[in-house]
Amino acid sequence: MTMSRHFLVAALFTCVPACIARAEVKPVVEHNSGEQATAEFKFKTVPSPAKDDAAAKAKFTIVEGVKDDNGGDVDKLNDGKLPSEEDQPEQNFFFNAGTEGGRLALDLGSTINIKQVNTYSWHPNTRGPQVYKLYASDGAAKDFSAAPKKGTDPEKAGWKLIATVDTRPHAAEGGGQYGVSIADPAGALGKYRYLLFDISRTESDDEFGNTFYSEIDVVEQK
Ligand SMILES: [Ca+2]
Ligand SMILES: [Ca+2]
Numbered sequence: 001m002t003m004s005r006h007f008l009v010a011a012l013f014t015c016v017p018a019c020i021a022r023a024e025v026k027p028v029v030e031h032n033s034g035e036q037a038t039a040e041f042k043f044k045t046v047p048s049p050a051k052d053d054a055a056a057k058a059k060f061t062i063v064e065g066v067k068d069d070n071g072g073d074v075d076k077l078n079d080g081k082l083p084s085e086e087d088q089p090e091q092n093f094f095f096n097a098g099t100e101g102g103r104l105a106l107d108l109g110s111t112i113n114i115k116q117v118n119t120y121s122w123h124p125n126t127r128g129p130q131v132y133k134l135y136a137s138d139g140a141a142k143d144f145s146a147a148p149k150k151g152t153d154p155e156k157a158g159w160k161l162i163a164t165v166d167t168r169p170h171a172a173e174g175g176g177q178y179g180v181s182i183a184d185p186a187g188a189l190g191k192y193r194y195l196l197f198d199i200s201r202t203e204s205d206d207e208f209g210n211t212f213y214s215e216i217d218v219v220e221q222k
Pocket of ligand 1: 052
């Protein structure tokens, strides 16, 4: 067998099981700029942020990273309130300047059938786009860790990778308002109690690459 054929066969054998096991959901991303970006966070198909979603009474905690004291606390993510303008730090949660991001966990209190996870952000430039991985768990696995620190692969700690989000445009700073909806057109995302957001900064050219997250909604499948 030649090297190239050997490589092809090896690639097939590693890809096939990984591709089947992964089955990540493709997020829907919408962007508002200029006059379109209002305090209502209105998008074409992504629902506007909700006050009474399943995250409203849940608890966000910082698993990894440090919050920026210029911003709000993690409760800004599920208070149902939104910034009224594009650069309103106190109405957003964001990780500290100069850091590479962090991890947020959300405990829904009990296992529910999740239909959608929707995330919203707003900033005039590089802190607008969203870059993160969403993991979910029912907490049942023997090796489950509710707070996997950086360096721990969540998939080896009882979590399932649900989606990879990266809303950065190819050739612009990416300012504006973003609505991301993670849902499976085939049905609910699954029955989970815990969500983990593994969040990355959008750039490291300066200290201000951490996204201004305005709200995170979890919609239950009724
Ligand atoms: Ca909400
Ligand atoms: Ca909020």
